[in-house]
Amino acid sequence: xxxxxxxxxxxxxxxxxxxxxxxxxxxxxxxxxxxxxxxxxxxxxxxxxxxxxxxxxxxxxxxxxxxxxxxxxxxxxxxxxxxxxxxxxxxxxxxxxxxxxxxxxxxxxxxxxxxxxxxxxxxxxxxxxxxxxxxxxxxxxxxxxxxxxxxxxxxxxxxxxxxxxxxxxxxxxxxxxxxxxxxxxxxxxxxxxxxxxxxxxxxxxxxxxxxxxxxxxxxxxxxxxxxxxxxxxxxxxxxxxxxxxxxxxxxxxxxxxxxxxx
Amino acid sequence: xxxxxxxxxxxxxxxxxxxxxxxxxxxxxxxxxxxxxxxxxxxxxxxxxxxxxxxxxxxxxxxxxxxxxxxxxxxxxxxxxxxxxxxxxxxxxxxxxxxxxxxxxxxxxxxxxxxxxxxxxxxxxxxxxxxxxxxxxxxxxxxxxxxxxxxxxxxxxxxxxxxxxxxxxxxxxxxxxxxxxxxxxxxxxxxxxxxxxxxxxxxxxxxxxxxxxxxxxxxxxxxxxxxxxxxxxxxxxxxxxxxxxxxxxxxxxxxxxxxxxxxxxxxxxxxxxxxxxxxxxxxxxxxxxxxxxxxxxxxxxxxxxxxxxxxxxxxxxxxxxxxxxxxxxxxxxxxxxxxxxxxxxxxxxxxxxxxxxxxxxxxxxxxxxxxxxxxxxxxxxxxxxxxxxxxxxxxxxxxxxxxxxxxxxxxxxxxxxxxxxxxxxxxxxxxxxxxxxxxxxxxxxxxxxxxxxxxxxxxxxxxxxxxxxxxxxxxxxxxxxxxxxxxxxxxxxxxxxxxxxxxx
Numbered sequence: 001x002x003x004x005x006x007x008x009x010x011x012x013x014x015x016x017x018x019x020x021x022x023x024x025x026x027x028x029x030x031x032x033x034x035x036x037x038x039x040x041x042x043x044x045x046x047x048x049x050x051x052x053x054x055x056x057x058x059x060x061x062x063x064x065x066x067x068x069x070x071x072x073x074x075x076x077x078x079x080x081x082x083x084x085x086x087x088x089x090x091x092x093x094x095x096x097x098x099x100x101x102x103x104x105x106x107x108x109x110x111x112x113x114x115x116x117x118x119x120x121x122x123x124x125x126x127x128x129x130x131x132x133x134x135x136x137x138x139x140x141x142x143x144x145x146x147x148x149x150x151x152x153x154x155x156x157x158x159x160x161x162x163x164x165x166x167x168x169x170x171x172x173x174x175x176x177x178x179x180x181x182x183x184x185x186x187x188x189x190x191x192x193x194x195x196x197x198x199x200x201x202x203x204x205x206x207x208x209x210x211x212x213x214x215x216x217x218x219x220x221x222x223x224x225x226x227x228x229x230x231x232x233x234x235x236x237x238x239x240x241x242x243x244x245x246x247x248x249x250x251x252x253x254x255x256x257x258x259x260x261x262x
Numbered sequence: 263x264x265x266x267x268x269x270x271x272x273x274x275x276x277x278x279x280x281x282x283x284x285x286x287x288x289x290x291x292x293x294x295x296x297x298x299x300x301x302x303x304x305x306x307x308x309x310x311x312x313x314x315x316x317x318x319x320x321x322x323x324x325x326x327x328x329x330x331x332x333x334x335x336x337x338x339x340x341x342x343x344x345x346x347x348x349x350x351x352x353x354x355x356x357x358x359x360x361x362x363x364x365x366x367x368x369x370x371x372x373x374x375x376x377x378x379x380x381x382x383x384x385x386x387x388x389x390x391x392x393x394x395x396x397x398x399x400x401x402x403x404x405x406x407x408x409x410x411x412x413x414x415x416x417x418x419x420x421x422x423x424x425x426x427x428x429x430x431x432x433x434x435x436x437x438x439x440x441x442x443x444x445x446x447x448x449x450x451x452x453x454x455x456x457x458x459x460x461x462x463x464x465x466x467x468x469x470x471x472x473x474x475x476x477x478x479x480x481x482x483x484x485x486x487x488x489x490x491x492x493x494x495x496x497x498x499x500x501x502x503x504x505x506x507x508x509x510x511x512x513x514x515x516x517x518x519x520x521x522x523x524x525x526x527x528x529x530x531x532x533x534x535x536x537x538x539x540x541x542x543x544x545x546x547x548x549x550x551x552x553x554x555x556x557x558x559x560x561x562x563x564x565x566x567x568x569x570x571x572x573x574x575x576x577x578x579x580x581x582x583x584x585x586x587x588x589x590x591x592x593x594x595x596x597x598x599x600x601x602x603x604x605x606x607x608x609x610x611x612x613x614x615x616x617x618x619x620x621x622x623x624x625x626x627x628x629x630x631x632x633x634x635x636x637x638x639x640x641x642x643x644x645x646x647x648x649x650x651x652x653x654x655x656x657x658x659x660x661x662x663x664x665x666x667x668x669x670x671x672x673x674x675x676x677x678x679x680x681x682x683x684x685x686x687x688x689x690x691x692x693x694x695x696x697x698x699x700x701x702x703x704x705x706x707x708x709x710x711x712x713x714x715x716x717x718x719x720x721x722x723x724x725x726x727x728x729x730x731x732x733x734x735x736x737x738x739x740x741x742x743x744x745x746x747x748x749x750x751x752x753x754x755x756x757x758x759x760x761x762x763x764x765x766x
Contacts, residue, residue, distance in 0.1 A: 038676060062747040066679040066766040082619050082662055089681075093763065094644035094655045096679040104644050108660045110632055111640040135632050142628040144620030144662075153766065154681065203745040206712070206737065216714045216735035218678055219747055219765065254678045256735075256765075 031230055034146075034181060036068070037075045041223060044250040050196045051146075052179040053229075054172045058189050059201035061153075064221035065185045066092075067100070067254050068201065069149050072183065074101035081146035084108040084139050088132045089154035099257045108145070110135050129159060133167060140174035140182070148175075149183040157188035168194035189226075198227040204251070218255035224248075269378040270413045270500075271391060273355055273398065274406045274420035275371040279309035282347040283337045285402030294319070295335040296328055308339060309369050321369075347371075347403065352503075354397040358384060361502040365417065372420070374413060376500055391428035412436055415494030418466070421447040436494025441467025448491055457481070466492035507543065509536050509602035518557045518594030522586045525595060529582055530575070532600045537573045545604035546571035550578060552585075552600060558593040569626040569661060571605040577623055584630045619662050629660060650721050651729060652762065653682060680749065682763040689750055689759040701738055701750065703761065708738035708746050716752070733762065 008023045015022045035048035042048050049055050049072060057065045073083045078101060085092055090111040098104055112128040112135070129152070136150050152160055168191035175182040184191060189198050204220040275281060279297045284290055294317045299308035307323045317331055328334055348371060355362050361376035377390060384390040387409045398405045408419035410431040419429055422443035431439045443466045445458055457480075463469050470492040477485040490496040511532040519525055533550070540547055549567040556562055566585050568577065620628075632641050639657055647654040690702035698713040715734030722728050733751045740746065747765040752758070 060744050061681075061764050062745050062766055064766060066681055067676065070679050071676060090684055091681040091763075093653070093680040093682045094646055095653075096677065097644075098646060100677050100679060101675070104646070105663050107643060108629075109642065109644055109657075110636060112636055131636050134635050138628050138631050142620060142624050144618070144625070146618075203747070205745075211712065214714070216712075216737070216747075252676065254676045256678050 032179075034072070035075065036072050038071060038252065040250050041068075041252060044223065044225065044248075045197070045199075049181055049183070051181050052176045053196035054168065054175055054182045054184060054191055054194055056184045056186060056189050056191055056195045056198045057201060058186050058198060060187060060203070062219065063201040063203050064219065064223075064252065064254060065153050065201055066096075066151070067221075068199070068223075068252075069151070069183050069185055070097050070100040070102055072181075073097070073107060073147055073149065074103075076147045076181075077101075077103035077106040080106075082106050082108070082144060083147040084110065084145045084149070086110045086112065086132050086135050086139070086148065086150045088112050088128050088150070088152050091154055092151065096257075108139075110139075126159065126162075129155065129163070133163065136171060136182075137174075140171060140178060140180060143178040143180070145178075145180055147181045147183065149185065151185045153185040153187065155186070157186070157190075160186050160188065160190045163190060165192060165194065168192070172196075193229075195227065196229045197225065200224045200226045202249075213259075215259070216256055217259040218253060221252045221254065222249040223252055224250075267378050268376075268411055268413075269380075269387065269409065270411070270416045271358070271375045271377045271387070271394065271407060271409045272416040272420040273351070273371075273373050273375065273394065274408070274417075274423070275351070275398075275403055276406070277309045277311065278347070278369055278371040279339050279344060280311050280337070281309075281403040282344045283340060284311060285347060286343065287337075288402070290335055290337075293333065293335050294331070295337055296323075297337045297339050298325060298328075299339040347401070350401045351398065351403070354394065354401060357397065358390060358394055361500070363501055364503050372417065373503075374416060374500075376502065377409070387430045388428070391430060395426075395428055410436060410494065412494045412496070413498035413500065414491050414496045415440060418443060418447050418491065418494070431494070437467075437470050437492070440492060440494050441465060441470065445469065448488055450488070454481070454484070454488070507604070509540060509547070509604055511535050511600045513598045515596055515598065518596055520591070520594040522583065522590065525586065525598070526579060526583055528598055529600065530579060532598065533575060533578055533582075536600060536602045537575060540602065540604045541573055543604070544607060546573045546607040547578065547602045548605040549603045550582065550600060551602070552582070552598070554591060554595045554599065555597045556591055556593040557596055560592065562591040562595070564589060569622045571607060572623060573607070574623065577627065580627055581630055584627075584634055588634045622662065625660075625662065650719070653684065678747075678765050680763040681766045683761050687761040689761050691750070691759045698734060698736060701736060701746075701748075703746065703748070706740050708740050710736055710738045712737040735765075 012022050012024065032051040033045070033047040033049060034051050035042050057068055059065050073085070076083050083106060085107055087110060092109060094104060097107065112131040132150060132152070136148065139145055139148050171182055172194040184195070202222045204222055207220070210217055279299070280295060283297060284295060291311070292313070294314035295311045296307045296314050296319055297309040298305040300306055305325045307319060307321050307328060310319055310321065314334060317334065319328060319331060319334065325336070328336065351371060352362065352373065355373055355375050359375040359377050359380060363374045365372040365374065377387070380390065384393060391407045391409055395405065395407055404426040406420045406423040406426055407428040408416045408423065408431065409429070410416035410419060411433050415431055415436040418440055419431060423429060445455070445464055445466065450458070458469070469489055472489060474486060474489060477489055487496060513528055513532055515528065536547065547568070548571040549565055551563065551565045554562045564585060566581050568581060572578070629641060642657040642660045644655045645658050647656065691698060692700040698710045700710060701708045713734050713736050716732040718732055720728065720730035731751045731753070733749055736748050736750055738746045749762040749765070751760050751762050753760070
């Protein structure tokens with residue numbers, strides 16, 4: 001009687017030309033992640049943000065994108081790594097970064113906004129976008145940066161969506177090669193399949209206890225993973241159908257520097 | 263120290279300022295010439311030639327006194343020409359021996375050559391002195407040369423020679439040869455000169471004849487030193503002058519060049535020469551200065567620095583290329599001069615497979631490229647200023663810190679970050695009975711849900727630039743329900759509102 005393994009070998013030999021290793025489970029690649037140091041978010045993200053990949057953090061103003069990116073940068077710089085912040089709108093506040101725990105000596109800050117002609121507008125335009133994309137290319141190619149944040153949080157989505165998809169694909173390939181975590185802060189998702197993970201952030205209403213205090217204490221944010229490539233599956237053999245994601249939003253509270261712990 | 267194998271030649275040039283000027287003005291050599299030093303009207307004679315001395319002019323005379331003499335040529339001291347002559351003389355001396363010690367004396371030039379062991383190369387000391395004298399004459403100055411086994415004996419003899427020429431003092435003959443020389447060549451202090459004058463001692467021979475112990479009892483160790491000088495026995499620790507290592511290359515261009523690529527071709531050749539010279543001394547280039555004269559009679563001078571000293575030609579060419587692209591010369595280049603500052607070569611540890619940190623040299627090139635894109639002061643790391651004022655920081659050149667400090671990585675506290683508007687952004691605010699009701703921002707109306715404030719801030723009241731402002735933290739919603747948390751401020755007049763930043 002032929003054993004199961006013999007039958008499998010026979011089938012694989014027959015299908016070898018068309019589907020190599022048809023019945024052999026693919027070896028799972030361990031994709032490294034870097035923890036943010038915030039237990040609730042790390043739990044929801046299966047350990048943290050992926051290294052060597054593009055992660056999109058999308059949300060409206062005040063949704064918490066900058067705080068999340070700075071928390072990640074703080075974690076990286078505290079571990080002795082070097083990070084870069086490409087600031088399209090020149091909006092980064094070094095005081096906030098230092099308060100979050102970012103070692104400013106290890107943070108390369110590139111401020112793109114140079115022209116004063118449209119200062120009445122809050123949104124940068126194509127000139128700054130071009131600068132930022134070129135700088136991102138250079139930094140990704142040079143290597144050695146553990147985290148590169150491209151902050152386009154103030155750029156209107158219609159400008160961001162004009163960036164060709166090939167650009168994001170190039171960034172993804174470069175990030176993979178140099179094992180750099182590439183964080184993209186935008187209002188709407190734009191990198192499509194080039195991003196490993198898309199996090200959607202949404203600010204929540206203040207609760208009763210916050211309202212009762214006479215000064216501004218902080219904000220609550222809902223974080224939701226709306227896309228994740230290479231989701232770790234418990235089964236060794238992937239199913240024929242891709243399983244739908246079932247993520248739950250995680251609540252994240254950020255307090256102001258002048259208020260105490262809750 | 264005076265040893266058996268030692269031999270020194272002292273090259274001594276009197277009236278150095280005058281000789282420096284007359285060497286390039288041969289037509290004046292047969293006329294009485296004086297060199298004036300100082301600012302008018304206090305100019306005095308600092309140096310003169312033999313004709314002027316024979317006419318009765320002495321050092322220290324004022325210009326008015328010199329004017330009383332007829333047909334005297336007045337020259338003004340030129341440090342530049344003295345420096346050129348000095349360089350030429352040192353070059354002559356270095357052809358005889360590489361070990362040269364230069365003596366600092368006012369209005370004179372003196373250097374001592376260590377010529378021990380040069381007999382096989384230059385012949386006898388007499389022959390060597392003759393050859394050196396001839397070389398110095400070719401420079402256009404007249405000199406005295408004295409050769410002795412004792413350093414100080416050679417210097418004293420050269421100083422005391424009344425005529426130009428050369429003297430070789432045989433071993434053991436130092437005291438006898440020095441004996442007739444006047445005491446003034448020992449450069450005595452005023453007090454010492456008076457003492458010896460009182461004692462009736464006027465020559466080195468008379469000083470050498472004194473007994474050592476009573477002399478020490480009266481004049482101390484200085485007396486002993488002077489006596490040993492007179493005897494030609496005082497030892498000396500020879501400190502050779504190290505020639506200054508200058509990395510400099512110069513190129514005259516046949517035609518004016520403005521094209522960067524063509525310039526880089528010439529720069530490449532000059533850089534290669536500089537690097538070979540630096541590498542021969544186990545040094546590397548830390549910075550390169552481009553100094554060019556341009557067609558429009560202006561100059562172009564820029565210094566390019568590398569984060570680490572390097573002899574990588576491609577790296578330097580890339581840095582210079584990027585710099586020339588960012589700051590191109592305003593006109594075509596006529597001449598090109600490259601200076602380099604050498605520093606010890608650096609050690610680089612390359613990553614095993616992928617770099618954990620940016621490589622310093624690669625990062626330097628990347629930062630230069632980024633500077634060319636966004637501007638010089640828009641790249642770097644932020645350094646916070648010691649003040650409570652908002653947005654107080656300055657930018658510093660970014661480099662990877664060499665030390666890694668261990669930090670507690672257990673958990674990171676979550677703080678609310680701000681996105682700051684650095685250009686003043688005016689706001690429209692609706693106020694009802696001192697309460698904020700609505701904010702108009704980005705052409706949208708946000709109804710204020712909560713407004714915390716006013717928070718009055720101020721500082722620098724002790725300086726000329728005091729600041730004072732009122733701030734509100736505002737939580738507002740637009741018509742679609744989107745939340746906006748921001749910080750707004752009102753100026754001191756109380757009318758204009760501005761957006762400080764958005765909490766994100």
